[in-house]
Amino acid sequence: MFIDEAGISVQGGDGGPGKVAFFINKRGPCGGNGGKGGNVYFITTSNSTDLKKYTEITSFKAENGQMGGSNNRVGRKGNNLYLSVPTNTTVIDTEINKEVVLTEYVSSVLICRGGDGGLGNSSFKTSTYQTPRKATPGQKGEEKKITLILKLIANYGLIGLPNAGKSSLLNELTNAHAKIANYPFTTLEPNLGVIDGKVLADIPGLIEGASTGKGLGIKFLKHIEKVSLLLHCISVESENIEKDYKTVVEEISRYNKNILSKKTIILLTKTDLISQEAVKGKIKILKKLNTTTLPISIHDWDSLEQLKKLL
Numbered sequence: 001m002f003i004d005e006a007g008i009s010v011q012g013g014d015g016g017p018g019k020v021a022f023f024i025n026k027r028g029p030c031g032g033n034g035g036k037g038g039n040v041y042f043i044t045t046s047n048s049t050d051l052k053k054y055t056e057i058t059s060f061k062a063e064n065g066q067m068g069g070s071n072n073r074v075g076r077k078g079n080n081l082y083l084s085v086p087t088n089t090t091v092i093d094t095e096i097n098k099e100v101v102l103t104e105y106v107s108s109v110l111i112c113r114g115g116d117g118g119l120g121n122s123s124f125k126t127s128t129y130q131t132p133r134k135a136t137p138g139q140k141g142e143e144k145k146i147t148l149i150l151k152l153i154a155n156y157g158l159i160g161l162p163n164a165g166k167s168s169l170l171n172e173l174t175n176a177h178a179k180i181a182n183y184p185f186t187t188l189e190p191n192l193g194v195i196d197g198k199v200l201a202d203i204p205g206l207i208e209g210a211s212t213g214k215g216l217g218i219k220f221l222k223h224i225e226k227v228s229l230l231l232h233c234i235s236v237e238s239e240n241i242e243k244d245y246k247t248v249v250e251e252i253s254r255y256n257k258n259i260l261s262k263k264t265i266i267l268l269t270k271t272d273l274i275s276q277e278a279v280k281g282k283i284k285i286l287k288k289l290n291t292t293t294l295p296i297s298i299h300d301w302d303s304l305e306q307l308k309k310l311l
């Protein structure tokens with residue numbers, strides 16, 4: 001499970017102040033009421049998997065209402081503010097410790113109400129008091145300290161040796177922007193992306209001895225324990241694809257044998273680097289290991305489409 005957390009403060013817009021005004025010819029007050037401040041809502045979005053943006057900006061306020069006008073015109077309402085968070089985010093009102101989990105079914109929650117607009121001087125006219133000069137300020141918007149917690153369980157997991165092209169695939173298939181480079185252990189922490197509402201996890205590469213702590217070790221495997229499908233990436237650059245496949249399988253089995261009972265697709269990656277004939281040869285070898293194998297290249301759009309279909 002991936003956990004992401006952020007603490008922010010949010011505030012509804014303030015109500016606009018009431019206006020003091022008088023009719024020019026006729027005597028009498030005509031100052032309108034202020035507009036209501038905007039509300040703040042959290043709404044879900046399916047194309048984000050982290051709360052990063054709420055660690056960058058941590059204070060939010062909806063628009064204030066505007067001042068009332070003359071001729072009893074009410075001030076314009078402040079616009080509501082909609083803050084998007086990934087589906088499955090828990091929104092906690094920190095002070096009273098009340099929480100709501102946003103899901104596919106509960107996709108929005110009103111979190112702070114905007115303040116009511118103030119009263120214009122028209123509102124203070126009485127039979128005995130015809131020329132009130134009084135107006136009131138708008139109410140302050142409601143203010144809250146919010147903790148956001150996101151717990152995500154990956155649906156698909158990318159595994160393989162370092163440099164096999166896992167992060168590149170994640171970036172191609174999802175909205176993720178994982179770091180990619182032509183050396184092992186580019187990925188130091190798991191990356192996530194969303195494809196058709198499903199979470200795809202890219203974990204750091206495994207090497208022989210990972211289960212005894214070599215490389216980055218196998219601690220990240222806990223993140224893919226609950227996936228329903230593994231995508232095992234093997235690069236065409238591998239000198240012995242069968243051995244490379246077995247190395248990864250062996251390290252995983254030392255961590256938790258159950259992971260290996262999951263459905264797995266072997267992806268022969270970077271197929272653009274060798275001839276089609278050579279790809280066929282390697283696929284033949286992989287077919288002996290697993291029934292579902294797919295040649296793939298981030299430079300071959302058709303192959304990516306085929307993988308998306310399989311997912």
Ligand SMILES: Nc1nc2c(ncn2[C@@H]2O[C@H](COP(=O)(O)OP(=O)(O)OP(=O)(O)O)[C@@H](O)[C@H]2O)c(=O)[nH]1
Binds near residue numbers: 165269296
């Ligand atoms: N030609 C070609 N190069 C690719 C392809 N996919 C990935 N690469 C390159 O392979 C190198 C490694 O890619 P990554 O996506 O960083 O590999 P990784 O498996 O995430 O590596 P680690 O994070 O170290 O485990 C990069 O230089 C990529 O540009 C492909 O389909 N074709």
Ligand SMILES: [Mg+2]
Binds near residue numbers: 204
């Ligand atoms: Mg990587």
